[in-house]
Structures are given as C-alpha cells and as structure tokens.
Amino acid sequence: MTMPITARFHLDYGIFKLAVNLTLPGSGITVLFGPSGSGKTTLLRCIAGLQHAPQGFLEINGTIWQDSERQIFVPTHKRSLGYVFQEANLFPHLNVKQNLQFGLKRIGKSAVTDLSHILDLLGIAHLLDRAPDRLSGGERQRIAIARALALNPEILLMDEPLAALDFKRKQEILPFLSRLHRELNIPVLYVTHAQQEVAQLADHLVIMDEGRSLASGPLAETLSRLDVPLAQDRNAATVWPVTIAGHEAEYHLTHVAFSGATISLPSFEAEIGTPLRLQIYARDVSITLQKPTDTSILNVLPAVITGIADDECGHSIVQLRLPRTEATAGQDSCPDTSQSNMDNCDQTGGQPLLAHITLKSAKLLRLRVGMPVYVQIKGTSILN
C-alpha cells in the first residue's frame, strides 16, 4: 500500500489544542516526536477513533474514517487498524493465546497457527499458554504487538510502546521493531519522545509541539532542519541509510557506502551489502575551507553549506548537504517519490548533514550559505 494518509484534526479543550494538517507516507514508519503534552498521543488517538475530534478529516488507504463535514465518523471497532498502547493492555482474564485470538475471532478467523510468522518474528511462540501476569514487561509488549498485527490491519498505531520499559527491556524489543520495519508492508505511526527511537526506526518524521506539527518530512531532511528545536539540541544528529561496502582487516576498519561516497568506521561484523543506519552527531562534525591533506581524521567529504543558525550561546549550527554524485542520480534520498506534495523533500541534493561549531569559528571562516567546504567526521555510530 502506498496511498498517502491524510489527517486533519482540530480540537480545543481550552488548556490544550490540537490543530494538525498532515499528509503522511502510506508505507514505512512515521514517527510522531515531541515532548509530553505536545499532542502526539492525542493525534494518534484521533486517528484510531478513540478520541473524537469535532473537526477532522482522515483518509487511510483510500478509505475515509472521519469527515466531520459529511458527518462521517467510523467507530474504532470498524477501523482496520492495530493499536499498541504504552502499557501492553493484555486482557488479564485471558491467556496469551486467547489474547491473540480475541481480535481474530471477531474477523471470522480463529487459528493462531496462521500467526506462526508473527510469533516467530516476535519470538513469543513458546509463551502461548501463559497468563499475562506470568510474563515480563518486554514479553507482554511483544504479545501486544503480535495481537495488533494478527488482524492484518491496514495501519499500525504505536503509542510509546517502549516508554514503560526499563533500558534492558527496550534493548530487547528494539531489534524486533527493526525486523518488523523490514518485513511489514503497512504504514506504522509510532509515537515517542525518545530521540534514540527516532534515529533507529523512523523513515518519516513529524515533530509536534503544543498541538501543532512543526515539521514533517523524510527522517534525514527533518533531523537537519534548522527551524526545529531538534537541530539545536546538544545531541543533534543526522541519520543516513548506508550499506556495508567492505572490510579492511589490516586496520580493523569497515567501509560503508551511501550516495556514491564511502566512509570508514571501526570494524564490525556484517556481510557486504547489509543495509544499516549511520548516526552522525552534529558535535562530531567539523568544517574546513580547503581539503585537509594532513589530518588524522579519515572521513573527509566535500559539502555545500545550505543554512546557518546561531543558538545565541556561542554556537553555530551549520546545515550542509553532500553533493549528489552521478552514481546515485537514480537512487533517491527521498523515499516518498510518489508524493509530490511531501514538503521539505529536496530531491536535487545528496545527504544532509549538521555541524555544531563555535560562533567564533563560523565568523573567522566567514561561512555563508552556498559556500563549498569540506566536512571532517570524527565519529559515527551504527544503529541496528
């Protein structure tokens, strides 16, 4: 399914207002990111129909679920969706298998055997006879995900599914979510306030604040936007999709390729061709005007400055873009090519990048928009 999702909601509770108008991709994981109270959960609940926004329009995969102008509001139980709550919300009076069957029975199926793929994917096949109170938090949440997916819904909605888990349990579930990401062909809307989950899971990112969406676009583009608070954060980073290009055993290095260029990382085990996400913190990126010839830093790439902002605390945030090479002209940095109305998706450039440097350096180097420079990447981290 690739039809875009249209979601427009307007509600006003006095102290809290929600006003969004979003077009989201019909595939991949869209992360709704923002602080508590920013309206991301309310938005998800409006999409599920658990909350009824008095003014709203919602179209998923060609089906209208809400259109307040035409008095259409499809109740939640008639929407083809899967919903994973912050707490697993398993029915305590049913065992795992009965929990999984709850929804299946209501769409006229009952065989859990059809679910073997989902059970394997989430590693829960051995838990079927257990009662929910005999499961760990991580197991419960995996079963809640399987229960939602069992119905083969047209969209999966996840409301901070990891927030109630400790660090160890989060690490237990994240790999499953990454696997789901690769194997599911339905769109996923994922609410979180954790930057790490954004970097690890998002294809498309919506940044929410005070009931509005500040930005919506492909992950790398949105992370590097200067007009959202994320770029100013001390942990600001961009995420690039890369593939393993080769290993250099002699120096314990692994090379990864993206958009025609390659960079070197400390070596790690992975087959050539494996797709990965590479996270580059803005504080690990420095800028030089000339190509440095005698530097200890291995990863030096040409780039063009596309934006500069000051945080008024002595730092400059520089937005850069790597040149788009011939080799990648056919490959797209923007996964949503079918949607011409997707904002903020510059299809002419290569990968975007952020650099945090001192205000003084920016002045001394006389950095300005449009200037060709070189970036030195001091460190990166591999996600998933």
Next chain:
Amino acid sequence: MLTDSDIATLWLTFKVASLATLIMLIVGTPLAWWLARTTSRWKSILNAVVALPLVLPPTVLGFYLLVLMGPNGPIGKLTSGLGWGTLPFTFSGLVIASVLYSMPFVVQPLQTSFAAIGRQPLEAAATLRASPLDTFFSVVIPLAKPGFMTGAILGFAHTVGEFGVVLMVGGNIPDRTRVVSIQIYNHVEALEYNEAHWLAAALLLFSFSVLLVLYSALKTQPVAHPLK
C-alpha cells in the same frame, strides 16, 4: 425444632430473595455501568437515590411504598387500571420493595468493579474489532466478576434479613408475605422462645456462612485488575 410453618417461611424467604436478587442484577448492572462511566450532573443525584435505603429507616421506605402502591397512590392506580390489583400485602409487592431496599448492596460493588476496570481494556477491545456491547460481555463482565459475586451475595443476604419494609408493605400473611424475620418476631411475641431460637440460629448461621464464603472467594480472586 422447626415447625411446618417455619419451613414455609424459610422457603418463601428464599423465593423472595432469589427473585429480588435476579431483578437487582438485571436492573442494577446497566445502572451501575452508567454511574461508573458518566460525567453527567445527574450522577450525584442518582448515586444519592440508590444509596438512600442505606440510611433511611426501613419503616420510612415501607411507608412511602405503601402509600404509592396503595389504592389511592399513583402506582396503585396504575396497577389497578391494568387489572393487576394493588401490590401491598402481595408477594409481588414484597419483591418490589425488597429490590428497592437492597439495591445499593448490588449497585455499589458493581459500580466499584466497573470503575476499577478503567478505560484501557475497553479501548484495547475496540481496537480489536469488538463492538461496545461485545466488549461488555467479553471483557467487562469477566473482569467485574468479583463485583458481581459481592453484589449478588450481599443483595441476597440483605433481602433475607429485612424486617421493617416487609412489615410495612408485606404484612404478615402466611405463605404469601410471612418471611423468616417476621416469623421470628411472631414467635417472640407469642413467647415461643424455643422456636424463635431455632429460626434465629438458622438465620445467624446462614448470614455468617454467606459472608465467610464471600470473603474467602474474594481473597483468592484478584479484586483489583490493573491491566498487565
């Protein structure tokens, strides 16, 4: 030992209490559900009305029922008009009075149980394609089982123990309205202490057993159910 007329009053008491409990569960369940979920301003008023029998002297409730259901009361006129006669001093009248009198003992445990379920299981069920009615039967009732048990047992036991309302509305008619508590009163009035002892002891034993069973069951059953 128990006389034949004692046995008859025991049987009548059992019939009244069973029927009243059944009616209270049927009427009380939607009422308790509404009270547990609503934010309407009528909630406080209805809560107070349901709880009234807890504080009102039974004679007051009985008196009003007698007046309302009597030949000149609005309910009495209605039932007479429908050809059913009047309700006071009949088995039906006794059951209706018992329902009103014992209702808080059924509604309040149910209301507490329903409120404890919270909205999460209901929302989970909705996202799993269960309609609201389906959710009520497949999720709410199983999760509120302790509330139903408590409500049914307390409602039944409290009806068995009523006296004042019965005396006002039902009177003292053998096989129709003479229940155990009235029979004990009759024995005592007639100075038949021996007979009164037997019946009183039977009622004491019954009440204690019911409460013992209830509290044992509730101890092993998880009462609160925050969703796991």
